[in-house]
Amino acid sequence: MKVVSTNIGNSRTVVWNKEEVTTGIFKNPVDEPIYLGTEDVVDDSVIDRKYHGGVDKACYIFSTDHYPDWQARYPYLEWSYGMFGENLTIKGLDEQKIRIGDIFDLGEAKVQVSEPRQPCFKLNIRFNSKETIKQFVAYQRSGCYLRVIKPGMVENGDKMTLIESNPESLTVFETFKLIFSKNKSQELVNRALADPFLAESTKEKFRES
Numbered sequence: 001m002k003v004v005s006t007n008i009g010n011s012r013t014v015v016w017n018k019e020e021v022t023t024g025i026f027k028n029p030v031d032e033p034i035y036l037g038t039e040d041v042v043d044d045s046v047i048d049r050k051y052h053g054g055v056d057k058a059c060y061i062f063s064t065d066h067y068p069d070w071q072a073r074y075p076y077l078e079w080s081y082g083m084f085g086e087n088l089t090i091k092g093l094d095e096q097k098i099r100i101g102d103i104f105d106l107g108e109a110k111v112q113v114s115e116p117r118q119p120c121f122k123l124n125i126r127f128n129s130k131e132t133i134k135q136f137v138a139y140q141r142s143g144c145y146l147r148v149i150k151p152g153m154v155e156n157g158d159k160m161t162l163i164e165s166n167p168e169s170l171t172v173f174e175t176f177k178l179i180f181s182k183n184k185s186q187e188l189v190n191r192a193l194a195d196p197f198l199a200e201s202t203k204e205k206f207r208e209s
Contacts, residue, residue: 001091004090006030016125036111063091088154102162104163108152119133119136
């Protein structure tokens with residue numbers, strides 16, 4: 001896997017459903033490296049820390065492999081990497097192979113997969129469509145959030161190299177599918193709840209379901 005774009009967002013206020021909403025989802029590629037801190041990416045806008053940023057959501061990554069499908073779905077948008085609000089756009093990222101708790105070297109940083117991305121209404125804002133969240137859930141390729149075990153700089157061309165796998169954990173794909181499944185497998189829910197590497201916020205969703 002390889003970093004093809006580093007992306008930073010600035011705070012932007014837009015009108016959505018006749019209300020003003022401030023968001024940091026509008027991210028754009030930058031030429032310089034970005035610094036992954038333990039709770040966020042330095043100089044990136046994080047507006048609502050209840051749902052974004054923090055130890056379990058310090059950095060969001062998404063795959064270049066999914067872009068063509070979405071570009072075909074929204075051909076009228078002006079496309080660039082960072083469209084999904086990701087800090088890093090990664091070539092070769094596969095949610096069906098990456099597991100919760102997997103640890104990677106990523107540029108100068110060392111990171112751990114904590115949970116899949118669960119879309120909020122601001123993804124609809126970014127795509128200017130009330131259907132995007134539903135489409136994203138149905139697509140089931142979510143990208144994932146990272147814990148930053150060792151802070152450091154990351155730049156375009158850096159490799160994302162697996163250094164420690166957690167075979168007992170669910171994959172990112174399995175976890176995302178389980179979150180949004182109406183008829184959840186109790187066996188998989190139990191595995192998720194017992195996983196020491198899965199973000200607590202996601203575990204809480206399983207407890208509530």
